[in-house]
Amino acid sequence: MSTPDDAGAAADVSIDNFNATKLREALITDGFAVAKAIVPEPIVDAMRDTWLRAYADNIKQAPVIWGPFLGEANRILFHRSDSCCMYRAYDFLWNRPIDVTTRSIGLKLHRLRNCVAESQSLDGELIREDRYGIYITTSYYPPNYGWLAEHRDHADGRRHWHFMLLMTMKKKSYEDGGLFLINRSGTKTDIDSLVRPGDVIFFDGTLPHGVEPVSGGAGLGRLQMFSIPTFMETPQKNDRLLEDITFKRFFRAKLRPIKRKLIGFKRSSGGIY
Template sequence: MFEKLRSKIPIDILNKEIDLENFISKARIEIDKNGYFIAKKLISNEWYHSCRKEAIEYFNKYSCKKNDLPTALRGNVSAGMADLLGYEKNTAWHLFRYCGFRWNKPNIELIKVLETSHSLSRIRNVIYGNDLEYGDFIEENNFFTYTSLSLYPLGGGFLNKHIDFKPSWNIKPMIHFKVELTHKGKDYNNGGLYLTDKSNNSICLSDYVDPTDIIFFEGSQPHEIKPTGSGKLGRIAFFEIPASVIPSSRKCIYSGDGISFPKKVLIKIINLL
């Protein structure tokens, strides 16, 4: 399993000193006990800084156009939809969010971010006990994963406290990972990722994360991004979201010849039911 896992991850992503078998064993124990685990120095320093550079340049380029952006995506994913950069400010969240889907050609502006997201999702699968490539593509149950890169802007970027479940509402909790590309106390002064652990303690995980560290946690533990304050950049982080496509988006008419327009409409209506 571990040799196969390494073969599915670009050689330069992980810290070469990491013992994958020992790391995954420790991660399982800590997540089961506390609801989270911080993998110190999991990815290489050079790779981390390449991801950071990509993300900062991307948001510097597009965040100034927030009034022209669509609403940020949160759920309701249709199979085959285009990648999306959106912006939203409401009572539940305030952020810029880029969503990248593997069925599309990779965004050349975020190549390292996307490769890292896909690789960590496979590591997450091994920790979780799923098949290595589970969610790489749409599964029979409509499950899949996609990359979410977010900027929580200075002066109040946030995400309300919530819990997540697998789309199938499986009793077994899902595992998330977070790659923080900007850091509290350096790039922004307040807020960060807060999680309620299994002892009911509220912990700011961002306080304990350094460059190249990766956070793993159970999505069923309450978590939130508290409002950013002042600083230089705001909070930038990414992860691979476990999700499911809208079932009706996978249904269509594959042959149009000889089918009347009213029948096509009827088929569309049936597929939406």
């Protein structure tokens, strides 16, 4: 089991108000909890400015990535479908971080999440034999059209508990909408209205939750950061990777073993080829 000290807490993450036992009890009873004043507000502001600039660029539209493959490049994409409208960054831990501060804060908060969930400190960061691991993401719900349909996260026997850091605040950056959760009593809870800058949300992703359409306020939209647990795919079984392979490369690769069988292995001065 991890402890708060394992979170690598430094000046950019405060554990003064972090009580893993009380947070865990709240998640077991209600399905969510809010840890107050964990990340200093200036750091939250700097991260917000970084990501709002990033999402202001011309971003490629593509389907949501549910099964990243080992070795996949980092991506920043726009997703629009019958279940969501949002921008999302995919920061995979085997790559250099898209933003160093976001990666650092995200991993520290993930270790605090592990402490609450009674998991090993580095669980998710170190990919297991079943290819279970995490990546760090920011998600941006643009004003007037950002949303996410109500859903439950699929999970195995592990506690599918999330942390979430808001970088824009309800009643300031946006007036209406935001994260909601149906708690264990069946009550719909407006989570974003409970949060102030630097607070960290913890919630059970297997409970129904979603993001209602974001609008009003200063018109900045809703920006969040969290870690996503998933089972990584192997490259040879990933459809997205296969889509990028040209027909020429595909046929050449398929013909190579046939050619070897037909002509046999030949020995040359350079060895066997």
